[in-house]
Amino acid sequence: xxxxxxxxxxxxxxxxxxxxxxxxxxxxxxxxxxxxxxxxxxxxxxxxxxxxxxxxxxxxxxxxxxxxxxxxxxxxxxxxxxxxxxxxxxxxxxxxxxxxxxxxxxxxxxxxxxxxxxxxxxxxxxxxxxxxxxxxxxxxxxxxxxxxxxxxxxxxxxxxxxxxxxxxxxxxxxxxxxxxxxxxxxxxxxxxxxxxxxxxxxxxxxxxxxxxxxxxxxxxxxxxxxxxxxxxxxxxxxxxxxxxxxxxxxxxxxxxxxxxxxxxxxxxxxxxxxxxxxxxxxxxxxx
Numbered sequence: 001x002x003x004x005x006x007x008x009x010x011x012x013x014x015x016x017x018x019x020x021x022x023x024x025x026x027x028x029x030x031x032x033x034x035x036x037x038x039x040x041x042x043x044x045x046x047x048x049x050x051x052x053x054x055x056x057x058x059x060x061x062x063x064x065x066x067x068x069x070x071x072x073x074x075x076x077x078x079x080x081x082x083x084x085x086x087x088x089x090x091x092x093x094x095x096x097x098x099x100x101x102x103x104x105x106x107x108x109x110x111x112x113x114x115x116x117x118x119x120x121x122x123x124x125x126x127x128x129x130x131x132x133x134x135x136x137x138x139x140x141x142x143x144x145x146x147x148x149x150x151x152x153x154x155x156x157x158x159x160x161x162x163x164x165x166x167x168x169x170x171x172x173x174x175x176x177x178x179x180x181x182x183x184x185x186x187x188x189x190x191x192x193x194x195x196x197x198x199x200x201x202x203x204x205x206x207x208x209x210x211x212x213x214x215x216x217x218x219x220x221x222x223x224x225x226x227x228x229x230x231x232x233x234x235x236x237x238x239x240x241x242x243x244x245x246x247x248x249x250x251x252x253x254x255x256x257x258x259x260x261x262x263x264x265x266x267x268x269x270x271x272x273x274x275x276x277x278x279x280x281x282x283x284x285x286x287x
Contacts, residue, residue, distance in 0.1 A: 008163075010163060024065070028051060037076060040082075070085065074087075101237065110225065121186070127200070128142060129217070133175075135157060135170075135171050147198060152180060156170045156171065159258065162258065162260070165260075179199075240257060
């Protein structure tokens with residue numbers, strides 16, 4: 001874990017995922033009577049993957065797990081703790097990449113509509129939703145955004161993303177107005193004299209948890225009559241999809257999303273292709 005943090009500079013969520021995957025594997029081999037890591041071979045790995053399938057773990061999760069264990073055993077081999085990496089010859093389970101779901105423009109409009117009950121907290125929540133849709137930030141980036149990272153006059157946020165990579169993401173005039181309104185009328189009332197370095201704060205002055213923000217989005221969506229199982233990541237998907245469908249170039253969207261590989265961003269072009277296919281099928285006389 002220290003190697004992943006200091007050498008590979010992975011994000012906190014990635015570290016937690018690696019730790020969970022490695023622990024899951026070590027627990028399994030212990031049940032098989034294996035206590036020496038040098039005893040891990042291809043047949044044991046196949047037995048492990050079969051065990052995962054019996055537990056109805058998806059191919060996508062197993063692909064991530066195998067990738068984590070490949071990295072783990074590669075590290076062990078470099079440290080001369082094991083003689084070789086048994087995962088080096090294991091192919092990743094085919095994950096069958098699914099297209100991310102996005103909100104329609106009408107659904108976004110309803111989601112961002114002014115709340116019926118105006119309180120310091122609903123003003124904060126509204127500012128968070130506007131900024132999320134305007135920038136496509138990851139939820140962990142949004143909730144931990146420092147106050148100093150938001151440049152209202154220039155209209156951008158400075159984000160520390162995965163792998164501690166920094167990027168600048170612009171936001172629109174409506175998001176700016178919502179944030180300004182929140183900072184002027186709501187944030188001081190929530191803090192009640194306390195100090196905090198975070199932009200969006202709880203009454204304790206700390207940043208919000210991911211789960212709490214998901215609950216806020218879900219509650220807001222239900223009030224707006226949106227029945228989709230909405231999540232912060234769906235709003236990030238909507239940001240990217242709507243930009244591309246209105247003519248933004250892929251490279252710019254990649255930079256704003258903070259994707260290391262443009263292939264990750266290209267999945268959003270498939271969403272638009274699906275939309276075009278549905279339009280063609282609906283309106284073409286011989287569709």
